[in-house]
Amino acid sequence: xxxxxxxxxxxxxxxxxxxxxxxxxxxxxxxxxxxxxxxxxxxxxxxxxxxxxxxxxxxxxxxxxxxxxxxxxxxxxxxxxxxxxxxxxxxxxxxxxxxxxxxxxx
Amino acid sequence: xxxxxxxxxxxxxxxxxxxxxxxxxxxxxxxxxxxxxxxxxxxxxxxxxxxxxxxxxxxxxxxxxxxxxxxxxxxxxxxxxxxxxxxxxxxxxxxxxxxxxxxxxxxxxxxxxxxxxxxxxxxxxxxxxxxxxxxxxxxxxxxxxxxxxxxxxxxxxxxxxxxxxxxxxxxxxxxxxxxxxxxxxxxxxxxxxxxxxxxxxxxxxxxxxxxxxxxxxxxxxxxxxxxxxxxxxxxxxxxxxxxxxxxxxxxxxxxxxxxxxxxxxxxxxxxxxxxxxxxxxxxxxxxxxxx
Numbered sequence: 240x241x242x243x244x245x246x247x248x249x250x251x252x253x254x255x256x257x258x259x260x261x262x263x264x265x266x267x268x269x270x271x272x273x274x275x276x277x278x279x280x281x282x283x284x285x286x287x288x289x290x291x292x293x294x295x296x297x298x299x300x301x302x303x304x305x306x307x308x309x310x311x312x313x314x315x316x317x318x319x320x321x322x323x324x325x326x327x328x329x330x331x332x333x334x335x336x337x338x339x340x341x342x343x344x345x
Numbered sequence: 346x347x348x349x350x351x352x353x354x355x356x357x358x359x360x361x362x363x364x365x366x367x368x369x370x371x372x373x374x375x376x377x378x379x380x381x382x383x384x385x386x387x388x389x390x391x392x393x394x395x396x397x398x399x400x401x402x403x404x405x406x407x408x409x410x411x412x413x414x415x416x417x418x419x420x421x422x423x424x425x426x427x428x429x430x431x432x433x434x435x436x437x438x439x440x441x442x443x444x445x446x447x448x449x450x451x452x453x454x455x456x457x458x459x460x461x462x463x464x465x466x467x468x469x470x471x472x473x474x475x476x477x478x479x480x481x482x483x484x485x486x487x488x489x490x491x492x493x494x495x496x497x498x499x500x501x502x503x504x505x506x507x508x509x510x511x512x513x514x515x516x517x518x519x520x521x522x523x524x525x526x527x528x529x530x531x532x533x534x535x536x537x538x539x540x541x542x543x544x545x546x547x548x549x550x551x552x553x554x555x556x557x558x559x560x561x562x563x564x565x566x567x568x569x570x571x572x573x574x575x576x577x578x579x580x581x582x583x584x585x586x587x588x589x590x591x592x593x594x595x596x597x598x599x600x601x602x603x604x605x606x607x608x609x610x611x612x613x614x615x616x617x618x619x620x621x622x623x624x625x626x627x628x629x630x631x632x633x634x635x636x
Binding site for chain 1: 376
């Protein structure tokens with residue numbers, strides 16, 4: 240297990256966000272993503288717990304792409320991962336952040 | 346039509362309950378995760394693999410629990426079990442019209458050893474307390490992972506089980522039987538054998554499933570709603586009758602080596618055709634043939 244934390248600046252807060260959004264399941268090759276509004280002084284913070292150790296640089300690359308697509312502020316993203324591939328991680332985050340910004344639970 | 350088998354625990358609840366009526370207790374944002382998995386360096390889930398809460402079923406007030414098979418096969422750990430037990434205790438306090446258990450579980454979460462075993466036994470006691478208070482507890486079993494081990498016992502302690510053909514119900518799961526007794530005793534990769542032994546059609550024929558429905562969330566909803574009308578009967582007379590029925594069933598079918606033998610003894614013509622029938626065709630074929 241490895242715990243990784245990433246922080247992004249320069250995003251925009253979502254107007255009247257939902258209390259939380261949860262997508263995915265903690266199963267092999269899958270992950271769960273929990274998105275919540277949080278008073279982080281404009282930060283977007285991503286906390287990852289992953290069963291696959293040693294992929295910090297890959298997470299950084301995937302999350303950079305995700306933040307470029309969804310530049311959000313004052314958001315806490317919590318991830319429990321069981322070895323999902325980068326493509327699956329990207330899709331799950333798109334799914335979660337679309338729902339968060341759209342204000343509906345998927 | 347929306348497949349119950351393919352859906353997640355949360356998706357099933359969304360389709361089952363009146364829209365927007367679910368109020369979750371201990372939602373993922375509370376992060377009530379397993380204390381044991383972290384010690385074992387294993388990923389935890391924010392809801393420990395189970396959703397519990399209150400909702401409405403066609404306006405009726407119900408408490409619900411839905412196990413997520415995708416997380417550790419729906420296995421019951423300490424927190425997971427405590428959420429189930431707590432839901433039952435809430436039923437005693439708030440007296441809903443019924444409790445719905447959307448089971449999907451391989452049984453006790455072995456990672457949590459005695460804590461998981463104790464949790465399951467607490468769930469069993471709590472289910473019986475709710476039934477004794479006159480509140481029906483109804484099981485829905487149609488998920489990908491079936492319902493086995495301690496949760497198989499829990500299911501049969503409840504008032505009624507609703508299954509789809511795809512659902513499975515048993516004590517030792519197919520892989521466990523093969524591992525302990527050998528492949529000659531039970532080949533867990535023989536899917537036709539697995540389904541005709543622990544699948545919904547067989548459980549319905551034996552009377553263990555009260556209702557057999559299509560793999561459709563709306564069909565499960567309709568079946569659960571119909572069963573809410575049932576009042577639990579835990580009287581001595583009812584238990585005596587149940588024991589007598591189980592005894593005579595063993596006498597009648599004890600020498601059968603395969604579910605096909607049982608179906609033949611039940612008087613089903615061409616029993617080998619039952620597995621390929623759709624739900625409606627099956628129910629028409631076995632009318633008045635259940636044990």
